[in-house]
Amino acid sequence: MSQTVDKNRPSPEWIADLRRRFPCETEIDRVLTRKLERRAGPPYAPVTLAQLQAGTEALLRTQLATPFTVRDCRWLSGGASKLQMAFTLDWTPPAAGAVSTPLVLRMEPSEAITETSRLREFQVIKALEGVVPVPPTYWIDAYGEHLPYPAIIYGFADGVTKPSKSSSGVSGVGTFMPPEIRETLGRQFVDHLAATHRFDWQRADLSAYDRPAPGTQALEWALNHWERVWEEDANLDVPLMRLTMAWLRRNMPPVDHVSVIHGDYRLGNFLYTEDDLRISAWLDWELAYLGDRHEDLSWCAKRPFGHLAEDGKTFLIGGFLPMADFVARYEKASGLKVDPARMRYYDIFNNYKAVAIVLATGYRAPRNGKTHQDVLVAWITGIAYSLLDELRTQMAEVL
Amino acid sequence: MELRPSFQIPALIKSLTDVVLPAVDPANKLAQEQGQLIVGMLHLMAQRLPLQYRYDRHELGSYVALSDQLVTQAAAIAEAGAARQALIEAAADGRALLARAGAEPGELEAANGLLRERVGALITAAAATADTAALREVNATVMAHAEAQLLRERAWIALQGWEGPSAGLPAVETLIAR
Numbered sequence: 001m002s003q004t005v006d007k008n009r010p011s012p013e014w015i016a017d018l019r020r021r022f023p024c025e026t027e028i029d030r031v032l033t034r035k036l037e038r039r040a041g042p043p044y045a046p047v048t049l050a051q052l053q054a055g056t057e058a059l060l061r062t063q064l065a066t067p068f069t070v071r072d073c074r075w076l077s078g079g080a081s082k083l084q085m086a087f088t089l090d091w092t093p094p095a096a097g098a099v100s101t102p103l104v105l106r107m108e109p110s111e112a113i114t115e116t117s118r119l120r121e122f123q124v125i126k127a128l129e130g131v132v133p134v135p136p137t138y139w140i141d142a143y144g145e146h147l148p149y150p151a152i153i154y155g156f157a158d159g160v161t162k163p164s165k166s167s168s169g170v171s172g173v174g175t176f177m178p179p180e181i182r183e184t185l186g187r188q189f190v191d192h193l194a195a196t197h198r199f200d201w202q203r204a205d206l207s208a209y210d211r212p213a214p215g216t217q218a219l220e221w222a223l224n225h226w227e228r229v230w231e232e233d234a235n236l237d238v239p240l241m242r243l244t245m246a247w248l249r250r251n252m253p254p255v256d257h258v259s260v261i262h263g264d265y266r267l268g269n270f271l272y273t274e275d276d277l278r279i280s281a282w283l284d285w286e287l288a289y290l291g292d293r294h295e296d297l298s299w300c301a302k303r304p305f306g307h308l309a310e311d312g313k314t315f316l317i318g319g320f321l322p323m324a325d326f327v328a329r330y331e332k333a334s335g336l337k338v339d340p341a342r343m344r345y346y347d348i349f350n351n352y353k354a355v356a357i358v359l360a361t362g363y364r365a366p367r368n369g370k371t372h373q374d375v376l377v378a379w380i381t382g383i384a385y386s387l388l389d390e391l392r393t394q395m396a397e398v399l
Numbered sequence: 400m401e402l403r404p405s406f407q408i409p410a411l412i413k414s415l416t417d418v419v420l421p422a423v424d425p426a427n428k429l430a431q432e433q434g435q436l437i438v439g440m441l442h443l444m445a446q447r448l449p450l451q452y453r454y455d456r457h458e459l460g461s462y463v464a465l466s467d468q469l470v471t472q473a474a475a476i477a478e479a480g481a482a483r484q485a486l487i488e489a490a491a492d493g494r495a496l497l498a499r500a501g502a503e504p505g506e507l508e509a510a511n512g513l514l515r516e517r518v519g520a521l522i523t524a525a526a527a528t529a530d531t532a533a534l535r536e537v538n539a540t541v542m543a544h545a546e547a548q549l550l551r552e553r554a555w556i557a558l559q560g561w562e563g564p565s566a567g568l569p570a571v572e573t574l575i576a577r
Contacts, residue, residue, distance in 0.1 A: 046417040235401055237515040239522055240545040243538060246526030363401050366410045375414035381401055382559040385552040386566075392545045399538050 007232065008368055009040040022228035024221045025210040025289070027117045032225075035115045036232060043369030044110040047148055049073045052085050055147035056105055062146070063139050066092045076104065081112045081286070083372050086156060103138065107151035111370035113361050113377050115229075116286035118142050118150040120208045124260065124288040127204035132192040133157075133270075135281045157281035159271030175267055176307055177319030184277040186320030187329070189270075192282060193300070194334035197259035197293040209290055216252045218291040223248055226353045233360035235367070240392055244352050247398065253342050255292040263287025265296045266305040267318045297330065297338060298346040303390075344398070351391040359384035400552055408445040412438055449505060456500050459493055466490035550574060 005014055015036045019029060053073045060068055068091035076084040085105040092098045108118065119142040125134045136155035144150045162175040177185070201209075212218035227245050234241075262269075264287050271281045299305075301317045309316050317326045327338045362381040366374035420434045447454075466486050473479040518541075525537050553562065554571040562568065 043413070046421075236512055237519040239515070239518050239541050240549075242519040242522040243526075243541050246523060250526070359401065363406065366413075367406060369409065369413050373414065373418070374410035378402075378407055378410040379559070382556040383561045384401075385549055385556060386561050388545075389549045389553060392542065392549060396542055399535075399542065 007039075007235075007364065010036045010232075018228055018231055022224040022231070024225040024228065027120055027208040027210075028221075028225055031115055031117045032228060032232065035111055038110070039368060039370075041110075044371055045148075046372070047083070047107075049075070049085060051148065052083075052105060052107070053087070055141075055151075056085075056087070056153070059139060059141050059146035059151075059153070060089075060091075064091060068092075081114050081284075083107045083109060102156035104135070104154045104156050105147075105151055106154060107147055108144075108149040109365075109371045110149065111361075111365040111368070113365060113371070113380065114286060114357055115361065117208060118152050118286075120288065121286045122152050123204075123206050123208050124285050127201065127206055128196065128199065128260070128282075128285075131199050132195050133279050133281050134285075135283065157271050157283075159273045159280040161268050161271060164274060175319060177267070177316070179310070181277055182316070182320045185272060185279065186318065188272075188279045189300075189318050189320055190326060190329045191333050192270075192279065193262075193265060193296060194330055194336075196262060196265075197257075197296070197336060198334050199260050201258075201260050201290060206290075212255070212258060212290055214258075215254045218255050218258055218289070219252050222289065222291055222295075222349075223252075226356045230356045230360050233356075233364035235360075235363050238355075238359070238388065240388060240395070241352065241355060244348060244391060244395055247395065248345075248349060248352065251345060251398075253292070253339075253345055257293065257336055258290050259293045259336075261289055261291045261293065261295050263289060263295070264299070266300045266302070268305070292342065292346065293334075293336060294339065294342040294346040295350065298343050299350050301326070302350070344394075348391065348394050348398070351387055351394065355384050355387050355391065358387070400555055402556055404444070404448055408441050408448070412441050412445070415441070452500075452504050456497065459497055459500075463490050463493045463497065466493070 005011075015033060018036075019033065023029075024032075053070050057070050060070070068089060071088050071090065073085055073087040076086050083106070085107075087103055087105065089101045089103050090098070091101065118140055122137055122140040122142070125137045128134050129136070135157040137152060138155065139153045141147050141151045163178060163181070202211075210221070212221065223245070230241060230245075262282070262285060264284050265282075269282065269284045270279050271283065272279045301323065303315070305319075306315055306317050307319050308314065309322070314322050316322060320326075321329070330336075331338055358380050362377055362384070365371050366378045371377050415434065415438050420431075420438070423430050423434055425431065467490060470483055470487055470490065473483045476483075522537065522541060525534060528534055550569070551571060551574045553566070554568045554574055557566075557568045557571075
């Protein structure tokens with residue numbers, strides 16, 4: 001715990017100092033600043049389905065000119081970050097007949113384990129429609145004007161995040177992918193990543209994303225983002241995190257091709273249909289930004305998001321394919337090189353970021369009763385220590 | 400180590416109160432009653448946990464004082480001779496323990512927090528030096544400390560199962576033995 005700053009009641013001076021010391025993208029700055037300004041306020045209050053239905057109807061009244069009905073509201077589980085309500089909308093889309101559409105409302109709690117922008121999430125999914133499978137996005141309440149907190153309304157995408165007969169831990173960690181589905185799904189897993197990284201974002205409507213200059217600006221913003229999160233939320237400081245950030249800043253590799261980065265591209269964050277083995281939607285775009293593809297490449301290759309093959313030795317990325325095959329297929333599909341030195345850099349970056357999320361925000365949000373599932377977020381805090389140990393091993397190799 | 404009862408118990412209470420108990424079948428009176436009792440017991444634990452050590456220390460001081468009085472008063476009671484001798488020895492042990500039981504747990508936590516913060520600030524400041532030899536030394540020291548620290552922390556939460564049994568983590572008791 002800090003001896004000089006009360007992080008549970010941040011002062012305006014402290015917030016201003018953080019903003020000055022860690023300049024990051026405009027919308028990320030807005031979201032993080034809002035989080036701090038609201039922190040001393042009340043904890044998250046439980047929201048009923050009836051309240052969410054009423055908020056959804058209020059939002060839709062601003063968007064739809066014809067009568068509609070919201071019905072069959074029910075909770076969805078999954079994920080450690082946002083609340084989700086499934087429902088059916090009876091409505092008449094413009095230039096179409098009356099239809100019933102299954103939809104999902106995805107809403108923030110008061111503070112989440114990842115504090116992100118619904119506007120950025122909405123924009124990047126819209127931008128990638130037709131590029132990779134994404135759920136159709138319909139409407140957004142970017143600033144919580146109609147619902148208790150900011151929210152997006154998505155189309156309900158068919159599919160499962162893991163084989164129906166497979167078991168897994170929290171958030172899809174530890175899922176086993178059977179051999180008979182690896183080739184078909186693995187091919188899509190790599191190709192969709194390549195397509196995301198090749199996407200021409202310059203012409204997309206991504207107004208909530210700052211456009212980095214060539215070189216290291218994208219990375220500097222990202223480092224500032226995650227160090228700011230660490231400063232804002234960490235309870236006990238961790239010397240290894242300080243050492244790591246100093247190394248990351250001394251060794252920034254320039255970005256050779258600025259891509260849309262998913263930010264959490266991995267097993268557990270896509271849906272696929274089991275009858276035809278087709279990835280139907282990539283989910284959880286809330287951490288997306290414009291940066292270096294090696295972040296996604298390194299992240300999806302992490303041990304918790306894959307498993308060993310039947311030989312007991314070969315690690316399969318995402319439970320699908322070995323690293324060499326993954327790299328070869330990605331380079332062919334994207335036309336972009338995979339640089340081992342930058343992979344190593346982003347291995348370290350990703351562990352810093354993951355620890356900032358689970359140990360800093362994963363502590364602070366439930367500490368102040370700010371989420372709809374404090375016990376889950378508090379539980380996840382425990383994974384930080386194995387992540388830190390992996391980070392220690394990585395740092396020992398580069399120091 | 401962040402996973403300590405002062406952090407965990409409020410999260411348990413909030414999830415039970417906000418999510419779990421409202422979903423318990425109102426007709427299941429046994430489950431309803433026990434759910435409420437769990438929340439009540441957790442509130443009591445959260446309230447008293449910070450005082451537990453002080454309470455035990457105070458109680459020990461009180462029993463040492465009682466023992467001293469009884470030892471004096473029983474000096475003339477022949478029938479109590481053996482029991483009195485045993486009490487003298489136990490009171491001496493208690494007095495010695497009290498002499499070692501000084502700081503409050505909260506003070507230890509605060510001292511750890513301050514040192515972590517100051518160590519972190521030194522690491523960040525030292526990273527700006529051009530003296531690579533000195534920086535290497537600092538880095539090596541921090542890395543060696545991190546290895547032992549993280550082994551303790553991983554062992555502390557081993558029951559959560561993040562690393563599985565093959566991680567071969569030692570029992571935390573062996574790592575924090577005096």
